[in-house]
Amino acid sequence: MPQPDVSGHWGEFGGRFVPEALIAALEELDIAHAKALEDPEFQAEFDRLLREYGNLPSPLYRAERLSEEAGVEIWLKREDLNHTGAHKVRNVLGQALLTKRMGKTRVIAETGAGQHGVATATAAAYFGFDCTVYMGEEDTRRQALNVARMRLLGAEVVPVTTGSRTLKDAMNEALREWVATVDHTHYLIGSVGGPHPFPRLVRDYCRGIGDEARAQLLERTGRLPDVVAACVGGGSNAMGAFTAFIDDDVKLYGFEAGGEGVETGRTAAAINSGGIGVLHGARTYVLQDEDGQTKESHSISAGLDYPAVGPEHAHLAATGRAVYEAVTDAEAMDALEKLARTEGIICAIESAHAVAGALRLAPELDPDSIVLVNLSGRGDKDMGTVVDYFGFDKGDQQ
Amino acid sequence: MRAADAFAKTKAEGRAALVGYLPAGFPTLADSIKAIDIMIDHGADIIELGLPYSDPVMDGPAIQRAADRALAAGFRTRQVFEVAEAVAGRVPIFVMTYWNLVERYGVDAFARDFAASGGAGLITPDLIPDEAEEWLAASDAHELDRVFLVAPSSTDERIAATVAACRGFVYAQSVMGVTGARAATSAAAPKLVERTRAHTELPIGVGLGVRDGDQAAEVASYGDAVIVGSAIVGCYLETDDVPSGHQRLAELTADLAEGVRR
Numbered sequence: 001m002p003q004p005d006v007s008g009h010w011g012e013f014g015g016r017f018v019p020e021a022l023i024a025a026l027e028e029l030d031i032a033h034a035k036a037l038e039d040p041e042f043q044a045e046f047d048r049l050l051r052e053y054g055n056l057p058s059p060l061y062r063a064e065r066l067s068e069e070a071g072v073e074i075w076l077k078r079e080d081l082n083h084t085g086a087h088k089v090r091n092v093l094g095q096a097l098l099t100k101r102m103g104k105t106r107v108i109a110e111t112g113a114g115q116h117g118v119a120t121a122t123a124a125a126y127f128g129f130d131c132t133v134y135m136g137e138e139d140t141r142r143q144a145l146n147v148a149r150m151r152l153l154g155a156e157v158v159p160v161t162t163g164s165r166t167l168k169d170a171m172n173e174a175l176r177e178w179v180a181t182v183d184h185t186h187y188l189i190g191s192v193g194g195p196h197p198f199p200r201l202v203r204d205y206c207r208g209i210g211d212e213a214r215a216q217l218l219e220r221t222g223r224l225p226d227v228v229a230a231c232v233g234g235g236s237n238a239m240g241a242f243t244a245f246i247d248d249d250v251k252l253y254g255f256e257a258g259g260e261g262v263e264t265g266r267t268a269a270a271i272n273s274g275g276i277g278v279l280h281g282a283r284t285y286v287l288q289d290e291d292g293q294t295k296e297s298h299s300i301s302a303g304l305d306y307p308a309v310g311p312e313h314a315h316l317a318a319t320g321r322a323v324y325e326a327v328t329d330a331e332a333m334d335a336l337e338k339l340a341r342t343e344g345i346i347c348a349i350e351s352a353h354a355v356a357g358a359l360r361l362a363p364e365l366d367p368d369s370i371v372l373v374n375l376s377g378r379g380d381k382d383m384g385t386v387v388d389y390f391g392f393d394k395g396d397q398q
Numbered sequence: 399m400r401a402a403d404a405f406a407k408t409k410a411e412g413r414a415a416l417v418g419y420l421p422a423g424f425p426t427l428a429d430s431i432k433a434i435d436i437m438i439d440h441g442a443d444i445i446e447l448g449l450p451y452s453d454p455v456m457d458g459p460a461i462q463r464a465a466d467r468a469l470a471a472g473f474r475t476r477q478v479f480e481v482a483e484a485v486a487g488r489v490p491i492f493v494m495t496y497w498n499l500v501e502r503y504g505v506d507a508f509a510r511d512f513a514a515s516g517g518a519g520l521i522t523p524d525l526i527p528d529e530a531e532e533w534l535a536a537s538d539a540h541e542l543d544r545v546f547l548v549a550p551s552s553t554d555e556r557i558a559a560t561v562a563a564c565r566g567f568v569y570a571q572s573v574m575g576v577t578g579a580r581a582a583t584s585a586a587a588p589k590l591v592e593r594t595r596a597h598t599e600l601p602i603g604v605g606l607g608v609r610d611g612d613q614a615a616e617v618a619s620y621g622d623a624v625i626v627g628s629a630i631v632g633c634y635l636e637t638d639d640v641p642s643g644h645q646r647l648a649e650l651t652a653d654l655a656e657g658v659r660r
Contacts (some may be wrong), residue, residue: 007528007529015528015529016526016528016529017497017498017524017525017526017529018455018524018526019455019456019523019524019547019549019571020526020546020547020548020549020551020552020556020560020571021547021549021550021551021552021571021574022551023526023549023551023552023556024551024552024553024556025551162459162462162466163452163453163462163466164452168453169453172453172454172455175455176455176456176458176575176576179456179574179575179576180574180575180576182551182574183574275502277498277501277502278496278497278498278501278524279453279498280453280455281524286498288498288502290502291474291475291499291502291503292475292498292499292501292502292503293451293452293469293499294452294453
């Protein structure tokens with residue numbers, strides 16, 4: 001399995017572009033994580049938590065009717081059935097266990113639509129940590145239900161009113177708070193981004209997605225998949241799905257949020273339309289203007305609406321080991337509807353990008369190909385968007 | 399002018415230097431030039447020009463708002479060279495910038511153009527020496543100072559490595575937290591300066607939190623330079639009346655300058 005160099009670089013990507021004040025905490029985290037990985041007791045506790053509390057391993061499901069329509073064999077890794085409704089429970093439980101191990105008593109997190117915030121608040125409740133979640137003010141209004149969930153779970157939700165008041169600003173605010181409270185607070189970051197060791201650490205906690213799917217598929221079919229497809233915002237579910245297959249002869253496809261189309265500029269596809277730059281502590285692909293000011297991202301999917309991508313994805317893209325394509329809002333919503341109607345599964349709009357990507361690839365593949373799609377989350381949270389998009393409140397359902 | 403020129407003067411006068419910070423392009427491009435002249439007229443020994451950035455993770459609310467205003471008015475990176483050129487000559491002019499802006503402009507090109515406009519060097523809050531290979535080469539090639547930060551959480555090993563990479567002076571981030579005026583300065587600051595001094599002959603500037611002459615005097619008792627940012631920016635934040643902001647800045651700078659001379 002690929003590892004970054006000692007200071008956290010994958011090729012030219014990654015690293016630590018943060019204030020010196022945070023370096024000591026990042027070093028501490030790096031050492032604690034490396035030790036935890038080799039500690040059978042930590043691993044046993046993590047496995048137990050995932051199994052008993054997280055409802056894992058998630059099923060691998062052969063999507064019969066969708067496969068028939070696509071003309072290839074599509075298998076869905078059902079992360080939508082996890083506790084809290086997405087793969088994110090793996091990351092928060094892993095980091096919370098690490099937090100406890102480091103003797104810290106408080107976690108902070110950034111969140112866009114609120115999914116990572118809810119997952120973090122859940123883990124904090126389970127472990128008895130204090131929890132503060134930073135969320136763009138605009139998002140706290142649009143995602144009032146998730147704000148209520150976090151508060152019910154005992155977390156403090158801080159609306160962020162600076163900058164563009166979106167996920168990236170929530171992340172800025174979490175970093176600022178972390179500098180001031182780093183002695184007793186862990187920053188429970190939500191994706192495979194940020195300064196080293198976060199990208200590696202979050203990947204290591206999410207890699208169970210691919211490890212489980214690999215074993216499940218081998219058991220069921222005796223084969224590895226030909227293609228693994230996942231959506232990519234920051235990229236935690238995709239790294240989690242890819243890692244187990246990275247040394248195999250398996251094609252890896254990441255589907256970024258194309259928004260209204262990469263050519264329109266209203267997009268969140270950092271690899272497909274950004275340039276190499278530094279944001280939130282890592283060198284990676286960033287949506288930025290000519291001067292390097294961060295551009296606002298656009299996607300119908302709040303979980304993919306972020307102007308950069310994890311540095312390991314940047315490296316996989318630059319080296320060609322994985323292919324990254326953009327899926328538009330419209331393509332994702334079509335796939336969401338198709339999955340609902342052929343399989344009776346309402347997935348998250350994020351995950352619908354992976355479904356849409358798989359359906360796009362299918363015609364170019366041999367008919368006996370196996371495509372593993374990571375269905376990273378469930379769609380309950382997106383019903384407001386779905387109602388607006390399809391006009392279900394206007395009585396004109398197609 | 400380089401940092402060494404300013405510190406030779408303040409050392410001869412037996413006092414700490416006053417470093418004033420203002421984002422270029424704030425409150426407007428022309429008024430940022432005017433404001434810097436005011437600071438120099440009233441006793442600032444070194445100027446730090448902030449380069450407005452969309453995601454300033456080390457800055458508190460005052461500097462964030464100032465940067466937002468400059469960007470909303472259309473500020474472009476290259477304009478920092480215009481400002482530097484307009485104010486250079488009397489005191490050393492530094493640019494304090496988040497790294498992505500320099501990388502996007504081109505590290506060597508930025509160093510070349512800044513040196514050509516009379517700049518002294520860069521202060522880089524989110525660039526640690528470990529990641530700075532290209533900047534070390536460019537700052538050597540164009541004879542610029544380079545100022546990295548040390549913090550209360552830095553180990554002695556990191557302090558030693560960081561000061562070894564610095565030229566001009568060392569920036570001691572005196573509190574664990576973002577920039578911003580505070581009622582009390584940090585107890586951690588004198589300790590950090592002492593730990594840093596064990597590893598370098600370079601002057602040590604102390605930043606974050608100073609808002610008046612009394613606090614400046616306190617910091618000047620152990621630091622070689624007193625760095626003031628948010629309080630200066632504050633002169634223009636609460637008013638649309640720029641001339642009255644200039645007036646407040648003149649008074650504040652005079653107070654701070656008197657503080658470092660006690």
